[in-house]
């Protein structure tokens with residue numbers, strides 16, 4: 488039975504989640520503070536941590552970093568208010584796997600939890616038969632690249648160009664830097680390069696340098712010998728050895744320590760590594776694809792990335808455009824995600840209403856394709872008929888976005904506003920019912936303060 492640790496200071500949410508996740512055959516533990524969560528993590532193994540972004544004792548990023556030190560492979564889903572999505576997408580740089588927005592919908596949560604655990608397990612340790620080492624089984628971490636089957640080429644000019652670049656650079660052995668905002672698809676592009684290269688069939692390993700605790704990074708990348716430091720209880724292969732013959736994808740390269748950058752440079756120049764504490768070098772043949780969502784020339788200027796390493800990695804550069812700047816792709820991908828979500832949820836939602844399409848086109852998409860995927864997944868869950876309507880979109884997309892929707896003719900604005908309001912009114916009523924009309928609890932679940940809730944009750948003429 489997969490096990491989940493819920494970290495949330497809202498005891499009602501913990502209780503509610505424990506109840507329905509247990510019913511869905513998960514083993515659930517709860518913690519009300521970050522410190523308590525870390526304590527639980529020290530004594531238990533979990534498949535997934537479901538963690539509120541705002542905890543009283545520790546901020547979300549710091550907690551993620553501390554979780555990763557204790558367990559670098561556990562899957563993490565962040566719970567956040569939609570208004571904080573911009574901050575939540577930042578957590579992907581620190582190892583979060585996905586996020587869900589409040590108010591929580593049980594069905595959506597179940598789908599997200601199931602997908603996250605499955606995807607994370609595919610990345611985890613697998614025993615493989617190692618012919619070169621006398622057929623001995625060894626434990627390695629290999630990324631399953633079957634997901635590359637799902638790599639979709641967008642229809643915008645920028646996406647077509649990216650595809651050309653992938654096909655151009657893949658057969659060569661050049662190092663590649665892929666840059667782009669979070670969620671633009673850097674890892675998908677890296678997998679695609681691997682798939683089209685002669686290294687296909689060999690390992691593709693993804694290392695998230697942002698999520699890698701500094702203390703463990705050297706050993707994770709280059710391996711270590713038994714006894715080389717406290718905790719090194721046996722010899723360990725690093726990612727370079729494991730990925731030998733294949734491709735190593737180094738995400739958030741700007742986060743590597745200076746010392747590890749020097750070691751990385753040596754691998755590129757001499758094709759050799761030395762495990763921590765070892766005396767002998769090991770020859771390595773690995774193609775490196777690095778990714779970043781920062782401007783690397785600035786990172787170099789600031790002294791966080793060695794210039795020589797930057798130039799060695801920068802043999803070929805692929806720059807992914809934010810989704811908001813390739814508008815043609817928005818609806819194209821939305822339809823793709825719609826079909827995927829509809830199939831996986833066993834529903835028959837096939838269309839996006841004209842208004843929904845307009846609003847999607849004009850939203851900012853801080854989290855790019857990842858955010859679009861999440862919004863569509865939730866919209867499919869909330870849709871009763873075969874067409875996604877405005878009320879199934881988060882209020883942040885329909886409300887804040889209104890000023891930007893230039894294609895909406897003036898007389899339609901009032902109508903759209905009223906649709907958005909209807910959706911919000913319904914959401915408030917649903918939550919009130921769920922918490923037996925306890926307004927404090929309702930405000931918490933809705934992620935607004937009590938005063939705002941009272942104002943909205945007045946506005947929508949709700950008299951519980």
Ligand SMILES: Nc1ncnc2c1ncn2[C@@H]1O[C@H](COP(=O)(O)OP(=O)(O)OP(=O)(O)O)[C@@H](O)[C@H]1O
Pocket residue numbers: 579580637638639640667668669670671672673674675676738780856857860
């Ligand atoms: N080409 C694509 N085809 C289909 N789905 C895609 C594509 N690119 C991105 N996605 C969707 O967006 C999500 C995020 O993609 P990916 O992890 O590659 O982004 P990223 O830029 O590496 O993000 P981060 O910087 O946060 O690590 C994927 O899980 C997938 O749902």
